Each structure stands twice: as structure tokens, then as C-alpha cells.
Amino acid sequence: MGFGWPRSLSSRLVVTAVALVAVVSLLIGTVTTIGMRAWQTDRLDGDVRAALNRVSGFRGGGGPPGFPGVEEPGGTRVGFAEVGLVTATFSDAGDQGILARDSGRGGVLTALDGDTLEVLEDGAGRAPRTIDLPGLGSYRVASGRNQLGDKVVVGLPTDDVDEATMSLVRWELVLALLGILAAAFAGSAVVRRQLRPLREVAATAHAVAELPLDSGDIGVTERVPEHLTDVRTEAGQVGAALNQLLAHVESSLSARHRSEQQVRQFVADASHELRTPLTTIAGYTELARRRGDMETSTMALGKVEEEAGRMTALVEDLLLLARLDAGRPLASDTVDLTRLLLEAVDDARVVAPDHRWQIVLPDDGEPIEVSGDERRLHQVVTNLLTNARKYTPAGTTVTVTARANGFDVHDDGPGFPPDLVATAFERFTRGDASRHRSDGIGLGLALVQAIVAAHGGAVTLATEPGDTRVSVRLG
Secondary structure (H helix, E strand, O other), X not given: OOOOOOOOHHHHHHHHHHHHHHHHHHHHHXXXXXXXXXXXXXXXXXXXXXXXXXXXXXXXXXXXXXXXXXXXXXXXXXXXXXXXXXXXXXXXXXXXXXXXXXXXXXXXXXXXXXXXXXXXXXXXXXXXXXXXXOOOEEEEEEEEEOOXXXXXXXXXXXXXXXXXXXXXXXXXXXXXXXXXXXXXXXXXXXXXXXXXXXHHHHHHHHHHHOOOOOOOOOOOOOOOXXXXXXXXXXXXXHHHHHHHHHHHHHHHHHHHHHHHHHHHHHHHHHXXXXXXXXXXXXXXXXXXXXXXXXXXXXXXXXXXXXXXXXXXXXXXXXXXXXXXXXXXXXXXXXXXXXXXXXXXXXXXXXXXXXXXXXXXXXXXXXXXXXXXXXXXXXXXXXXXXXXXXHOOOOOOEEEEEEEOOEEEEEEOOOOOOHHHOOOOOOOOOOOOOOOOHHHOOOOHHHHHXXXXXXXXXXXXXXXXXXXXXXXXXXX
């Protein structure tokens, strides 16, 4: 099994920090080493030039104190400088080279062999450079001319420079290793401390994940603590986003529960409304069967027909609501809204002559046209006028006001009961708690809202005693 890139965020941050420390340490060490070696090499080059100047200036047997001059056959002159110095003189009479070494008693002179002299002659130039001398090691050498015109080569060993450089490299490696270890330990502690808020946020998420959210009235009360929701920090942004998500989930679950309850109530109410006429039909049928006379049969058939019509209306309303809930489109024709409102108000005057019915049209007298399903829009107006007639006393003034994109229905009756305002447009909501069948089945305003919504509009209700207004906006 191989080693891959760490998966956890804390491990990746620590590895990244350690890698950065290692890279920075390497760069600093490299630059320091190069600079230090260059500085030491410059100093060594200065010593080489000084030695070259001294050796080039010697004539005859003169030399530095402690080193006697040597005169070789053929007139070759060899000069000497400080201990460890390599000197060589090249002339037509012959080449000679001497290595001055420290013997602990002042100095020892060693003659250079031919191979070393050849390397010195070929490799040395006026500017100091580094060459490897056979059997002697690395030297910085430079060449010049003495007063006799002979080529003189002088060199100093680079041992001190090499040793100082290696010592510096060793110290840099030790310090870099200590720095990397310190960065690893300190980075781990700091990263764990800085990521603690994220772990707390994750703990909140895990606690929510363990809640049973599949059914029932669920309240997601778990929240990220307030001190972890500061949006100025990354962890705070995550905490705030999670709290917002949890609030959305809680509201969605509450809405789902309400919807489930509404469906259950809807089924129960629909069953109740259907059971009542079915029971009535069964009762009158049994009565006609037992008595068998024409009068009883006629009365029973009339009741059966009445209840069948009631059930038909209920089923049609339920089917319409189901189609609208499923998003099935309505007709989209040009509808003369002015004519539709006039016809609905005229019908209401006939049905409820004890109410005062008024209609207000635009001053320009131009008909208002909207796009929609004329039959369903007529049903909207009829349902609103029917509600105004049923739940207001005789003498109430009902005013229909036509507008460019809809209409308002206003009455000066007692208004909606306060406890019904919030649920006025819900299904099977009735104007009284006794739920008498004479008041209808409670689908009128629900159909109004569903039909208007299918037309891309909205319905609003504003009510108080003496002032109730239902506003319909289409499109």
C-alpha cells in the first residue's frame, strides 16, 4: 500500500506549512552558502594576488624571513611567501616549483614534480582560478611576470574555504531540520486549534443527521452556536450557512407536515361531505321501498335527485382542484371582463334582492379584456358574490370594482371572523363552526385562489367590521 497525499484538511495544512518551511530553509541556506563561499573566495583571491606580487618582486636569493632563497641551475629564480604557498617559475632555462609547508619549526620546502608544474602552467591565468593539483588538492592560483620576465605562478590551498563552507552547510542542515520539526509540531497544534470551530460545526451537522426526519411534526432545534457564525471568518461562514440551511430544512419539514395534515383533513372532509348525501339517498331509497306508495316514491326520488346533484357539484369541484394542483393549463382566450362582471352582478340581484348590488366601471367606458378561461373566471366572480350574499345580512351593499388587470369585491357587512382570516382560502373552510350544509361545503374561496393562481394572478383579503375587500389580480 503506497503513501498518498493526506486526505484530512488539518494534515494537508501541516504538510503544506512544513513544505514551505523546508523550501524557505533550502533557499536561505543556498543563498547564504553561495554568499559565504564567494566572500571567502574573494579574500583568498586577495591573498593570492598579494603573494604573487611579493614573489614576482624577488631577485637573486632574497626571500621572506624564515625561508632562504634558492637559486636553481640555469638562472631560474624561485620566490617564497607564507606557509602553504605554491610557487613556480617558468623560463627558457628550465621550470622549477616549490611548495612551502608548515612543519611546526618554521617551514619546509618541497619541490614540485613535472605533472604538477604542467598543470600550473596550463591552468593558471592572470585572474585567480581554482585548479586541482595532483597529489596536493584544490588551489586558487594566479600567474604573472617577475622582474626577469619569467612566468611566475602562485597558488594558495582552498582547504580553509572548503572546510568553512562544509561547516556552514552542516549547521544549515541541522538548523533546517530543527526548523522543520518545530514547524511540524507547532503547525499541528495551531491547525488543530484553528480548525476546532469546523469540528464543532461538523458535530452539529452529525447531530442533525441522526434525527428521525421521515415522518411526524419534526422540529430541527440543533443550531451552530452563535460564536461560530461570524461571517468574517471562513468557519463562521460555514456555520452561518449551515444554520440557514437548518432553518430552511425546519421550515420545509413544517410545511410538509402542514401539507400532510391538510391532505388528511381534506380526505376526512371530502369523505364526510360525500357520506352525508349518500346516507340521505340510502335512507329515502329504503323509505320508498318499504312504503311503496306513489307519493312517498316521488318525494324520495326528489331527495335522491337533490343529493345526487350536491354530490356531483362536490366531485366536480374536487376534480377541478385536483387538475389545478397538477398544473394542468386552463384555456387562454380573450375574455371581456366588463361583460362578465355585469352578468354576474345582474344574476346576484335576482338571487338576493334584499342586498344592494353595485358595479363600478372605468370612466373611459372602454371594455376591459383579459386573457384566460372565461368559464373559470365567471366561477371566480360567482363564488365571491355568493360568499358576500351568504355571510352578510340583508341590506348589505356589495360593490364590484373593475380594474385594468382584475377586480375587487367589497361589502360593508360584519367581515370575516378573526380566527378564519388566516385559513379563509383553505379547503373546507366555512364561515361558521357548526358546518351546516346550507352554508356549502367550504370550497368556494379555495377554488377562487386556485383558479386565479392558474391565471398567473393572486387573491388578497382585507377585512374588518364594515369593510371587507377581496382583490383579484390577473396576470
